[in-house]
Amino acid sequence: MLDVSKIKAISFDLDDTLWPIWPTIERAEKALHDWLGFHAPMAAAMFSGSGALSEIRSEIGMTRPDLKSDLSALRRESIRLALQRAGENPQLAEPAFDVFFEERQRVTLFDDALATLDFLSARFPLVSVSNGNADVAKVGLAHYFRASISAREFGVGKPDPRIFLAAAGALDLVPQDVLHVGDDATLDGLGALNAGMQCAWLNRSDHLWPHETTPNLTVTGLEELCALWRQPA
Structure with missing residues (x-):
């Protein structure tokens, strides 16, 4: 059960918690492909099929385990390898990635995200993880957000407890003071619980919780979090 009295701060996952990630990625990949079509047409043609660049990313991930927590570097190196295999200039990987990255930041928030952030940030320090x-x-x-912790900068990703400890530490708190909110049962839910945080699992699609340890709270929308502190009329 959730103990509201212990909460001094709230940490939030981003992708698929505040916005849906796949429409964003699909749009960014289209922008990347369009750019390659003009600047590196051989690479664009060779890797135009669905999943082609994804396969290269998987290959890079196996040969470069040091990039596991840095999705930007992983994608940049995947683009570089695609250019090399197509006989194009690999130095185009940097500007090509910039096109992808810029579009990747143009997210469409879930309808309940802004109102929830407005409400909760007025009551608690927030940190993104x-x-x-x-x-x-x-x-x-x-x-x-008072702080933002990313696996790329921290060097370790969820569900490793260390990134949750870093999030609490960024607010000068211990994990027991923090409620973590996220959509992924393992990365967010189990990771936060193992770090000593309370966890609110955002389950928008009626998934089954897959672990023996259960979340302190399950919500189907972010607005349910606000109801925990909203005074009755």
Whole structure:
């Protein structure tokens, strides 16, 4: 059960918690492909099939385990390898990635995200904790968060307890003071619980919780979090 009295801060996952990630990635990949079509047409043609660049990313992931927590570097190196295999200039990987990254920051928030961030940030310090490469400043949400912890910068991703400890530490708190909110049962839910945080699992799609240890709270929308502190009329 959730103990509201212990909560002094709230940490938020980003992708698929505040916005749906796959429409964003699909749009960014289209922008990347369009750019390659003009600047590196051989690479664009060779890797135009569905999943082609994804297969290269998987290959890079196996040969470069040091990039596991840095999705930006992983994608950049995947683009570089695609260019090399197509006989194009691999130096185009940098500007090509920039096109992808810029579009990746243009997210469409879930309908309940802004109202929830407005409500909760007025009551608690918030910190974002993400394995992805969204930038809360570029997304336009930086003013809601006291700190932002990313796997790319920290070097370790969820569900490793250390990234949750870092999130609590960024607010000068211990994990027991923090409620973590996220959509992924393992990365967010189990990771936060193992770090000593309370966890609110955001389950928008009626998934089954897959672990023996259960979340302190399950919600189907972010607005349910606000109801925990909203005074009855």
